[in-house]
Amino acid sequence: MQPVHDAGFLQPQTETKKNAHPNYLKWTILTLIAAVNGYATILMYAQGETAFALLTVFLTALAVFIFGSNKTYAHRYIYPGIAGMIIFIIFPLVYTVGLAFTNYSAANQLTLERAQSVLMSRTYQSGTAYGFDLYNTANGYRVVVKDGDQLLQTGTLDLANLPSEPVTLVDSTSFDGKKAPIKEIVQNRTALSKLLLTLPDGEEIRMSGLRKFAAEGPLYTLQSDGETLYNNREQTYLKPNHEIGYYQQIDAEGQFVGKPVSPGFVVNVGWDNFHRVLTDDGIKEPFVGIFIWTVVFAFLAVALTLAVGMVLACIVQWEPLKGAGVYRVLLILPYAVPSFISILIFRGLFNQSFGEINMMLEAMFGIQPNWFSDPLMAKVMIVMVNTWLGFPYMMILCMGLLKSIPEDLYEASAIDGAGPIQNFFHITLPMLVKPLTPLLIASFAFNFNNFVMIMLLTNGGPNMLNTSEPAGYTDILVSYTYRIAFEGGGGQDFGLAGAIATLIFLMVSGMALLNLKFTKLSQD
Template sequence: MQSVQGAEFLEDPKTTSTFNYRQWLKWSLLGMIGAVNGYATVLMYAQGEIPFALLTVFLTALALYIFGSKKTYAHRYIYPGIAGMVVFVIFPLIYTVGLAFTNYSASNQLSIERTQSVLQQRTFLSGKSYGFDLYQVANGHQLVIKDDGQLLATDVFDIANPFDEAMTLHTVTGVEGKKATIKTIIQNRTALNQVELAMPNGNDIRMSGLRKFAAESPLFTLQEDGLTLLNNQTEQFYKPNMEIGYYQPVDANGEFVDKPISPGFVVGVGTANFERVLTDDGIKEPFFGIFVWTIVFAFLAVTLTLALGMVLACIVQWEPLKGSGIYRLLLILPYAVPSFISILIFKGLFNQSFGEINMLLEAMFGIKPSWFSDPVMARVMVVIVNTWLGFPYMMILCMGLLKSIPEDLYEASAIDGAGPIQNFFKITVPMLIKPLTPLLIASFAFNFNNFVMIQLLTSGGPNMVGTSEPAGYTDLLVSYTYRIAFEGGGGQDFGLAGAIATVIFVLVSGMALLNLKFTNTKLEQD
């Protein structure tokens, strides 16, 4: 008994030693990852990127918990998927919804502290301007300032490496050297802009033009309250308007007057962006029109591609048809070609003046439709192109599902005297719709947000008239949001775009839930 215990005692140190080594290696690696991500988090926070800093902290803490605990051993295999879902789905969604409640735009991207810093860096000419000449002398260059007939010159300096401190000007009677041409001044303007000259009266002057130096002073000075800015040129006080996110002049009573100044800063605006969507006629009318068109387009995209793909699948699967393999290959080719290439080709084919489609229609029927300028024809063109791009996918699906339909059904139908058309609507369509339903829902969601096709083919045009934000008759909600975010006439209005994106998310989520509920109900009935 003692010998057995002794043997176990001898084996334990080895096992313990191996275990400790693995533990030490694991925790060293986790500690290194935590330290690196912690440092990255501090840098993000210092740069004002608080949402990204919080995201990094969350993912790092989750990784350390999952990989550091034995209880969560199984979760380490799904952590990459969880991290990807958080980074690419949940975080963008939360970030977009957050933007919807702010005034974030091209003019309002900074914090109020950063805005103060930018404004305080602005300068204005606060004194007299002086003409100057640049002379090339034996050991370098000299700057000569003309002050009421008096010549003031700097010491000789290297123009490629000007002094960091202000160079003192001395009174001289003349300068021995070659006067530089305006071309030389232009070539060295970057270096001369860095030169600061100290006048005998104590003023510092800097280059303010190709032929002038002048005294510059800070345009704004931050006051003791840490918020108010004083315009040193006009003696006007500016205070932050927290409702619009800009610094704005104030009167003696502290009331805001005149126009605000840029850049602005980010502030919360509550539900103002959502209210604009519902109350601003320049946004409300195109929004609801585009929403209806988006639903119609997605429905037509699914219906037409399914109908065409199903019919063609039945034809190429017809046994008496000779050369069916060649037909299958030709019909699948549109799916094999990258969609953006096909879209650009169709854009040329539908060209109103030189496109082959209009040339053919004019020769046969004497008509030349305005595909890109007429709202109805533009939408017809979009549906046609999308049907061409989408039917091969539906055809491939139907070709595979057709083989799963029992031949006995068609034989029994033939005995009853049914023809091909009756078989198609009574047997083929019902047998295909049920397994295709989830794919049709996915296709509807894809076409609901089919940004690439709209952007490449029409860019949303033709444009609507009288809208507050850019909107077109072929715009889908996703392309309409993109245009507001990046093409807005009043600046890139990311806050409004975020509000519309949030509305789209709610609408699409609602339709998806209704579709799933309808599908589950139908499956239970079947």
């Protein structure tokens, strides 16, 4: 009995030894991944990309936890999906919302330390300017500097391989070579700008123009507090204004005066961007108008595409209709062609001077609508083009749902003497609307953010006047946000764009919740 007992006792130990090697391999791989990502995190943090560094740390820690523990074995199969959702959905959303509470823009995108470094790298002409000429000799170039009536020259220089130390100028009354024209100086300006010359009195000068060298000094000097800058040229002090995100001059009492100095730096402005949307007339008025147009456009897009698609679906499903298959294919073609191609074609067709549509309207009715310069006609054009592009989708949906309606209902209706129109409004429409409701809400949300349609067809135009940020009569909220972020006249205002994007997200989220509610009701 003893051997049997020993065999039973030793079997788990053998299995443990077999499983030890995979564990060592697994933890070795996880450790290497963590080390590489840790190094990448340090580099990102050193570059000031704190948000991306935190994202890398979180995803790495999550991966080690899921793949390192046996209790989370099932989650390792969905980790790629979770990581993708965090990277491409949650992180951009959180990052955008975070930008909404800052002054981040084209002029304010550096950290305070980086903005301070840029300012301290600036120089100014701190001494006398000296004219110069460039002479081309057989062995290279000579720079001849004019100090009053005195001429000072360098030795022969190879502009492609300049010395790293300063070049001393020596007094000379004669020199060889041919005087280079201004064109040749321009061609060698990059090399000449790196040349540092020393006058006989020890003063160092650099190229400060196409025809002069001058002594240069640092424009700003950092003070002992680590923040204050002293302007050596104007003899004034500047401090960082954390309310607006710029360095600004201060007076004797420490109050900010004068104009801000670029570049600025990123600061937290709280709810100021949202407050601007609600109070700044140059933003509030176009925002309200664009919001109303966005809702109207999305509603018309859903209503018209549904109406056209449902009617056409009923027609092509009509049994007495011959060649129904051909009609189905022809009516689906607008949906099969990439939308951006169709939009660009329509842009040409609606051309006010040479478009075929205006040519036909002028020949038939003697009119030439201003499709792109008149706000109302531009909106009508957008609705028509969007209806053309969207009705095939609704027609396909309705064609499928029509198959689910019991034929018994139509047979009973025929016995009662009802016609096709009565059948449509009392049987077909009620039976289609309920399952279509969630899809209609989704279509509304899509058209609410139909960026491609607006930007390719009208680019938001015609533009509104007297606005703080670029805005057009056909802009919808998403295109308006894009133009603020990338076409801002006063500097690309990403903070304000982030605030509007946050408001759009809240609106679309509300639609999504409404969609889920109707989906649940339809299932019940």
